[in-house]
Amino acid sequence: MTFKVEDMSCRHCVKTIGDALKNAGVEKFEIDLEGKTVHVFSEDKDYETIRSVIEDKGYTVTE
Numbered sequence: 001m002t003f004k005v006e007d008m009s010c011r012h013c014v015k016t017i018g019d020a021l022k023n024a025g026v027e028k029f030e031i032d033l034e035g036k037t038v039h040v041f042s043e044d045k046d047y048e049t050i051r052s053v054i055e056d057k058g059y060t061v062t063e
Contacts, residue, residue: 004063
């Protein structure tokens, strides 16, 4: 799953989102700060769950 996070702007944002994903039990993901995307590789989490994890940290998922 790929999430576009336009308001992700710095390494702190990357850490915040990464920590939130880990706390939600997501083990494999890639965060591309330059491309403003979060790629999640999970078979047990659905799109809305991951979207909520990111948005609960104050970021907006646009795709």
